[in-house]
Amino acid sequence: MITSALPASRPQKASADASATAWALAARSGDPDAAERFVRALHADVLRYVAHLGADPQSVDDLTQDTFVRALDSLHRFEGRASARTWLLSIARCAVVDSFRRAAVRPRTAHTQDWQTAVEGAQPRGLPGFDDGIALLDLLDALPDERRQAFVLTQVVGLSYEEAARLGDCPVGTVRSRVARARMTLMALLVEAERPGPIVDAEEPAHRAPVPVGAPA
Structure with a gap:
């Protein structure tokens, strides 16, 4: 089933969220090591979320970096009322929305891969x-x-x-x-x-026109 294949149980996520939130609060006080741990703990989640929101595959990394720049600049306003993950993903969503707005007012460049391809490697x-x-x-x-x-x-x-x-x-x-x-x-x-598809004999065409009576086969 889909649910059994998905990563991390709820207790594990809760523990990870608590740690990330604690690091965010410590980073707010000027602890550089805590800031680095905060970024490492949530970087994969932000990258995956940005890609799933449909961002241009070529800009997923840039938008992820932009998210953390915005977050670190705003840490002084983070009070831990929500988890750092929730707070960070809301910033990521704003970064993606802003990128959509910028793209809407300039010509779009073509690209050959879709967002599923870009994020699949992180899955x-x-x-x-x-x-x-x-x-x-x-x-x-x-x-x-x-x-x-x-x-x-x-x-x-x-x-x-x-x-x-x-x-x-x-x-x-x-x-x-x-x-x-x-x-x-x-x-x-x-x-x-x-579901298996129909088996077609390689020696026989999938569809044969009926042979008229008296005509050679």
Whole structure:
């Protein structure tokens, strides 16, 4: 099942969140070692989140760096009321939105790879269908944007439903509904993708026109 393939349990995430938040608060007081630990602890999550939001694959690294620059410049305002992860991802979302706005007012350059390709290398192997060439990231693209974001935030990044609701500016029940519907869609897609196709005899054409009576075969 999809849920069994997703990384890190809730207690592990809670512990990691607590550590990252503590490092953020220490960094706010001017501890350079804590600032470095804060960045290292959450760098992969920010990178993955930025990519999942649909940022230009060529700018994912830059937007991730921009997120941390903004965060470090704003640490003096961080009071730990929410986890550092939630706070940081909200900054990442703003960075991506700003990049979309900048792109809207200038000509767009062509690129040959999509965002799934850019982020796939950061995903853990062992996700359903990876061995058969079917990646969860490819399936996520079939989801509506709001359901994909809710699923990514809670099931990939590891936020609680409450944290995802704050980031999405919607009720917790809405996030739960979106995740449930996303699960149902993904499971259906996995079943469909893993269903064997019809076997076609290599010696026989897949479709043969009927031979008229009396005509040579």
